[in-house]
Amino acid sequence: MLSLLWLVPALPFAGFLALALFGRRMGAFAAAVGTGSVGLSALFALAVAAGFISSPPPARIYTQSLWDWINVGGFKPGILLYLDSLSLVMVLVVTVVGFLIHLYSAEFMEADDGYSRFFAYMNLFVGSMLVLVLAGNLLLLYLGWEGVGLCSYLLIGFWYRQPENGAAAIKAFVVTRIGDTALAIGLFFLFLNLGTLDIQKMMNMAALRWQAGSAYPEIAAALILGGALGKSAQLPLQTWLPDAMAGPTPVSALIHAATMVTAGVYLIARTNVIFTMAPAVQFAVAVIGAATLLLSAASALVQHDIKRVLAYSTISQIGYMFLALGVGAWSAAIFHLMTHAFFKALLFLGAGAVISGLDGEHDIFKMGGLRRQMPVAFWCFLTGACSLAALPLVTAGFYSKGLILFSAWQSRRAGFWLWAAGIAGALLTSIYIFRLVFIVFFGKPKTAVVKKPGPRIVIPLVALAFLSIVGGFVNMPAFFGVKDVFSRFLESVFPVPPQAASLPETELLLETVSAIVSLAGVYVAYFFFLAAPEYSEEMARTAPGRALGKFWFSGWGFDWLYEKALVSPYRWFARANRNDAVDLIYSFIAAASRFFHYGLSLSQTGKVRFYAAVLALGAVITITIAVLAR
Amino acid sequence: MEGVFYMAAAVAVISTALVIVQMNVVHALLYLILSLLSAAVIFVTLGAPFVAALEVIIYAGAIMILFVFVIMMLNLGTQSAGMERQWMRAGMWAGPAVLALLLLADVIYMLAVSPRVSGYAAKAAGPREVGIALFGPYLIGVELASVLLLAGLVGSFHLGRSVRQRLPEEGEAGGGEGD
């Protein structure tokens, strides 16, 4: 069973090749190829998972070496697939969610000109993402990392005829490039100091050679963190994600919510040994996560565009994952990654159904009362919203977020403050997502519904809604008396958290607090946006309310800041250096040779006597020099 | 012997100077032959009678005869002498004069600084020594000279022949093969 592993990334790549080469002639069949390849890949992934769980390989690690990629003087990264429980979880998330989103896209993108192109890009993305999560060495991981970045760029700018979409794509590409560069430098650094990029060997070497808390692991961890920040849209590189909503909605669901943006989380979890040895950087991860989740949750509160709300929400939820990574709760981070993939994909797909139902309307204030008109979309969206808001007991988000908050509380460094940030973020989360629900699905209808979702949209929605509910039951808190299956499953990859043995009573208390907070958030949203919207409108009209709203709306002014601090000076520099100062040297050489060429061609008179005279002159000068220099 | 040398030198200088100022080619050629003959005399005074003979036979004889042939074939009339006069302008002499003065300065400097060797080697080198040297250390040079002559022969033959082929209406082809 496990030997089928190579088929999992290979099938989407095969689909990509088929679509890229023959997609134009396929017509509607392109969707079958695109969806089918990912679906088969998901089936194989399930088979591999079944094999992995029923008869675990030794040390719960299965590697499959396909071929040697490069072999240069001791540097020998192979095309090496590496399967352990962490990558298995990621593979399942990527293929299953990817398949559902492909199925959804088959209907969602039906009327689009670039139907086969879309599926080609999506297949390429799924393949690259699988390479990323299955890579046995960091170089292959980097290949997948760049592959998903490329696909993200291509898909954000999918509707390239509008210039602003292209601009958003370029912005996403350039901003993530900053992080990628840091990651590349990190790879060089690791190879230079540890002599290998093979993840398993590297972790062992790091544990052997480096002392915890010394400069080496701190630098390495900081560089890897740089890459993760760019990819996962965390402070200070978060500005690209809201603009990335220019892409089609399934893209936002797959790439910018469920999988690619969580690659940073995966990377940090994968290199957890180094981060454990770098306490300062690990604490920075937690602080960045806490700050990001608060800032973007506040921004999500004031957005008008339904997709931008979800984008800020994604940044915020990844902030939770970073918080979990920062406090050493690796499996909690991955658990939240998984549940977030389910419910955020669900929310995006639900939003996509609404958007296409209203003929491309993105503004939530022009929606309303869709509860009756689009019941399926409403119930599914509501499920996702409940899961995101972590409504107690029935939703996946409740369990994953509760675990993160519990881990943060236990953290030795600033535990209470991290927990407080998390709980405040939970309140904001609950408010902004139910604000969305109440504005979009309740109240009076404002725009007519032109299109009802068909079966290929409904099936993924229902499936994801189902997963958003039951996805949390795999890892229940200790006080329920149920085994925490998921954490145990990941135990072979991650070190056991330092304070594993904690009082169940504390956990119960914390869970209760977060349950109350999320319910309170729902009520606040209900009060301000449905029951008495005049209060919220009045609040927004006051001067501080207006200023704060504007500030939050612009994402805390980061775009403005970067525009002033980086983009404008760079533009100025580019303009000032329009003629390329360095190039002047070379153009001078060219000009000089041209000058001498003209000068010399003047001497080509064609007159024999002139030549003879010059010859004689040269001879005389030579003789004179020879005589005088004797 | 000294008197002979200086007289021959004076003849050589004067006749050579006349060569380059003549308007008529044939006259110039005659002065050139005179110059070469006086050079042969100088060779004799310098103890090189073999070379003097070669000078007379080959230079003043064969090579000059070639010139005569060509001049006859070109059949230059009187108008060409007029044209020569027209071409000769005073300004043209300035550049060469400067060059000549520079070279004079070089020669004077060389003669001034070079160590003076009193007297001459006792014996002049006769034909025998020349022949031994020629076919001893200079054998390669002799071979190269023969190759050069062959090349000259082939080259001039080719030039003459190609004229005939390129311009058939021009009629007979001429010299160049007279080596």
Place this chain on the structure above:
Amino acid sequence: MAAVPMEHVFVLAWVLFITGLVGVLVRRNLLFILMSVEIMLNASGLAFIAAGFKWGQPDGQVMFIFILAMAAAEVSVGLALVLLAYRQFRSLDADQASRMRG
């Protein structure tokens, strides 16, 4: 014999050589240019002879013989070219044969 100072012979060679050089530079007629070249070759041959005589060596005379051979080859090719040029341009003006400037 042999009382002539070497310097005098060299000055003579120089005068002859310069005369030839001036002829090459001043005359426009191809035939005169060729003749002037002959003068220059002869002058350099004279210098070789004088030097050989000064050191009592046959090498100077050997060099003169080489110069002679070279002059013969040069004159034969040169005169063929003169004929060709005359056919081409109907003139012996060296300055007129400047059409192939590139």
